[in-house]
Amino acid sequence: MSDLVPFLVALPLVAAVVVLFAGLVRDRTGWPIAVLAGLGHVALAGYVAVLTFGDGRISYVVGGFESPYGIELVMDGLSAAVVVLIAAVSLGILAYARTAGPRSNAFYATYLLLVGGLTGVVVTGDVFNMYVFIEISGLTAYALVASGETGRSAVAALKYLIVGTVGASLYLLGVGYAYIGTGTLNVADLSVKLAEVGHASTLVQTAFAFIAIGLFIKVAVFPLHTWQPEAYAGAPDSVSGFIAALVSTTFAYALVRISLDVFTPAFFAEVELARTLLIAGAVVSIVAGSVLAVSQTEIKRMLAYSSVSQFGLVLAGLAIMNETALIGATVHLLGHAIMKGGLFLAAGLIATATGAREISEYEGLSERMPYAAGAFAVLAFSMVGVPPTLGFVGKFYIALGAVQAQLWPLAAVILASTLLTLAYFARLVERMYFREPAQSEPEPAATPDPQPDAMVADGGRPSLGMYAAVLAAAVLAAVLGAAVVPFAELLDPTLEVLLS
Amino acid sequence: MIDLAAGPVDLLATRSYYAGTFLLLGIGAYVMIASPNLVKKVIGLNVFQTGIFLFFITSAYVDGAANPVLEHAGPYVSPLPHVLILTAIVVGVSLTAVALGLIVRIYDEYGTLEADVLREVRTDE
Numbered sequence: 001m002s003d004l005v006p007f008l009v010a011l012p013l014v015a016a017v018v019v020l021f022a023g024l025v026r027d028r029t030g031w032p033i034a035v036l037a038g039l040g041h042v043a044l045a046g047y048v049a050v051l052t053f054g055d056g057r058i059s060y061v062v063g064g065f066e067s068p069y070g071i072e073l074v075m076d077g078l079s080a081a082v083v084v085l086i087a088a089v090s091l092g093i094l095a096y097a098r099t100a101g102p103r104s105n106a107f108y109a110t111y112l113l114l115v116g117g118l119t120g121v122v123v124t125g126d127v128f129n130m131y132v133f134i135e136i137s138g139l140t141a142y143a144l145v146a147s148g149e150t151g152r153s154a155v156a157a158l159k160y161l162i163v164g165t166v167g168a169s170l171y172l173l174g175v176g177y178a179y180i181g182t183g184t185l186n187v188a189d190l191s192v193k194l195a196e197v198g199h200a201s202t203l204v205q206t207a208f209a210f211i212a213i214g215l216f217i218k219v220a221v222f223p224l225h226t227w228q229p230e231a232y233a234g235a236p237d238s239v240s241g242f243i244a245a246l247v248s249t250t251f252a253y254a255l256v257r258i259s260l261d262v263f264t265p266a267f268f269a270e271v272e273l274a275r276t277l278l279i280a281g282a283v284v285s286i287v288a289g290s291v292l293a294v295s296q297t298e299i300k301r302m303l304a305y306s307s308v309s310q311f312g313l314v315l316a317g318l319a320i321m322n323e324t325a326l327i328g329a330t331v332h333l334l335g336h337a338i339m340k341g342g343l344f345l346a347a348g349l350i351a352t353a354t355g356a357r358e359i360s361e362y363e364g365l366s367e368r369m370p371y372a373a374g375a376f377a378v379l380a381f382s383m384v385g386v387p388p389t390l391g392f393v394g395k396f397y398i399a400l401g402a403v404q405a406q407l408w409p410l411a412a413v414i415l416a417s418t419l420l421t422l423a424y425f426a427r428l429v430e431r432m433y434f435r436e437p438a439q440s441e442p443e444p445a446a447t448p449d450p451q452p453d454a455m456v457a458d459g460g461r462p463s464l465g466m467y468a469a470v471l472a473a474a475v476l477a478a479v480l481g482a483a484v485v486p487f488a489e490l491l492d493p494t495l496e497v498l499l500s
Numbered sequence: 501m502i503d504l505a506a507g508p509v510d511l512l513a514t515r516s517y518y519a520g521t522f523l524l525l526g527i528g529a530y531v532m533i534a535s536p537n538l539v540k541k542v543i544g545l546n547v548f549q550t551g552i553f554l555f556f557i558t559s560a561y562v563d564g565a566a567n568p569v570l571e572h573a574g575p576y577v578s579p580l581p582h583v584l585i586l587t588a589i590v591v592g593v594s595l596t597a598v599a600l601g602l603i604v605r606i607y608d609e610y611g612t613l614e615a616d617v618l619r620e621v622r623t624d625e
Contacts, residue, residue, distance in 0.1 A: 128587075135591045151606060151622075155622070158602040158606065161595065162541060166545070166548065169548060173555065180559045
């Protein structure tokens with residue numbers, strides 16, 4: 001049944017074209033078609049994931065050109081989990097975007113293209129094909145960021161475009177080095193041939209350096225994160241939720257895939273510098289991201305800097321390179337998508353209802369919007385890593401892995417990251433629950449809104465779909481921690497292959 | 501692989517395309533960072549990407565080899581990097597189009613293309 005794998009990519013792409021053509025006939029047909037496509041995508045991704053966990057590895061050869069000559073699509077446990085995440089989160093955000101988001105058909109077409117591009121990055125087994133999908137995801141993400149109505153989103157999108165393209169180009173340059181050394185682009189073939197060339201050779205090391213730095217930019221590792229706060233804060237609310245949940249997540253997945261599948265742990269064992277690069281990126285990101293998050297006054301910017309710090313943790317899990325830490329990295333990667341996506345959506349929900357976009361405006365929020373404030377608090381605590389939430393389990397495994405590998409300084413930073421995260425979330429929760437609003441509560445319509453969007457113009461009433469998406473994220477973040485142990489068992493065979 | 505005994509002059513002469521690649525990468529990166537004009541930043545981006553295209557094409561070059569068309573006698577130039585770069589050029593063109601579209605919107609909104617002026621205008625937001 002490996003024939004189903006290409007449909008994972010093709011379905012959203014075809015649906016995007018359908019949405020565009022439907023827009024020629026009638027306006028605002030984008031949402032129902034996108035939901036249908038999303039439901040189909042979730043069902044397909046779920047089915048393929050079940051097959052993958054049964055078989056261990058599914059491979060599909062595109063166009064009948066046998067690998068390593070043709071493009072191969074490969075699914076293993078890790079990619080199956082990320083594909084299901086992409087399908088589910090993109091469907092969930094559609095529920096939110098019905099009233100909150102831009103509503104044109106062009107928006108939904110771009111949305112579906114981004115889903116297709118991200119899925120492509122995950123399933124492809126060919127490094128150049130991955131570049132193409134990275135650029136598809138990149139282009140559509142820039143367009144989505146620019147879909148806000150203000151000039152701010154256009155500036156943010158242009159900055160994102162320039163920095164993001166440099167990242168993708170560096171990745172391409174790295175692929176070029178690997179190709180010159182080996183004459184192949186297939187992931188499985190590359191890992192064998194790179195080892196034949198010799199991991200210590202300058203060519204291989206340069207290839208890794210370019211690919212890693214390129215993906216660092218895409219993942220937004222400090223100090224290469226500069227595009228991210230601007231892009232997340234400048235985008236419309238549903239878009240920031242979407243790209244914060246999925247885009248960097250997918251590129252972090254790509255980094256894991258390239259590091260473990262193409263370069264293999266043997267490369268890191270031989271080239272100490274490569275591992276140091278990962279560890280340094282992780283440590284600097286965790287600390288600097290948190291410090292920058294504390295210094296922000298705008299909620300969405302704060303959440304964006306928090307992403308820098310959380311992806312440092314995922315990077316740490318990768319750099320430790322034992323099974324426990326990798327389980328932790330995977331769980332935190334998936335969990336971060338749910339938590340951070342939910343937090344951005346909650347921030348958008350609160351902004352829609354009250355116009356509050358600054359931290360100081362959150363005072364006494366729990367009385368005005370008890371459900372939204374509650375969901376925000378649950379997601380924030382999960383991000384901090386309070387047991388038994390999803391965020392706790394991921395961090396716990398990563399820290400445990402670091403201890404097992406006896407990387408004490410890294411273990412200390414990972415544990416400290418919990419406190420650092422608490423530093424910027426605690427003050428928000430404190431404001432929401434333990435402070436009275438500074439003055440008599442202003443009417444929502446009279447609140448000066450720095451970023452008027454379509455929803456406020458409609459009267460500023462958040463819809464049921466918006467609440468549903470936020471509450472679903474909060475419930476998942478609180479409950480899914482219990483599902484991690486069976487998930488780790490499912491993931492076990494995949495990680496053994498990755499680490500061998 | 502590189503014959504270091506040949507000296508730097510010979511090395512540059514035989515690897516002039518690789519030198520050109522990294523010259524283009526450097527120029528592109530410099531323009532992107534140093535030029536305050538948004539359009540020039542995009543031009544810098546294009547130069548940067550062109551450097552990478554050249555890098556791939558150079559890697560396919562085989563001295564004295566024929567086009568990869570079956571009527572010629574071998575050895576052939578490797579066709580694969582050309583195909584890859586064709587794809588990458590398409591990606592580059594779309595990126596440029598999106599970037600220029602964004603620049604048009606920024607100009608409509610703020611009436612400037614200079615990054616430093618833009619920063620000043622936007623502090624009032």
